[in-house]
Structures are given as C-alpha cells and as structure tokens.
Amino acid sequence: MAQITIYMNSSLEEKVKEVASSMNLSISKFIASILEERVSSEWSSEIQNLSGSWRTFPDLEEIRKSEVEDTKREEF
Numbered sequence: 001m002a003q004i005t006i007y008m009n010s011s012l013e014e015k016v017k018e019v020a021s022s023m024n025l026s027i028s029k030f031i032a033s034i035l036e037e038r039v040s041s042e043w044s045s046e047i048q049n050l051s052g053s054w055r056t057f058p059d060l061e062e063i064r065k066s067e068v069e070d071t072k073r074e075e076f
Contacts, residue, residue, distance in 0.1 A: 006031070 020030035
C-alpha cells in the first residue's frame, strides 16, 4: 500500500482528527475514504440494478392530463 505525505494547517488537522474519531476511523482511513469517494466514477451496484426497473418517464402532456384544479387557499 502506498504512503503519501499531506500538509495541512493545524485547524484543518484538528477538524480531521475530530471527524475521524467520531467515525471510529484512523485519520489515514478517513482521508482514504474521502479520496476514494471523490475519484470513484462508477455507479454503485444498487444504482446499476435500478436500470429498467421503471417504465419510461411520461411526457409533459401525459403528466398534465392528470392535473386537477388546485384547492382555494386562504390569503395571508
């Protein structure tokens, strides 16, 4: 596994330590998880499995057919 040195100001370091600690992660694992999330370009398998699970989205005319008149509202 590669090792990388990161330079940051002390206030950012404290925030990173706090968040990593609150997530029960080491600072290294916390930063690695953020980087993985940012550079990942693939959809998760849960999202990929949604493909084709619903019919084609209706066009605007079809949506407007089901509109009903709005209820009269009180004025402020």
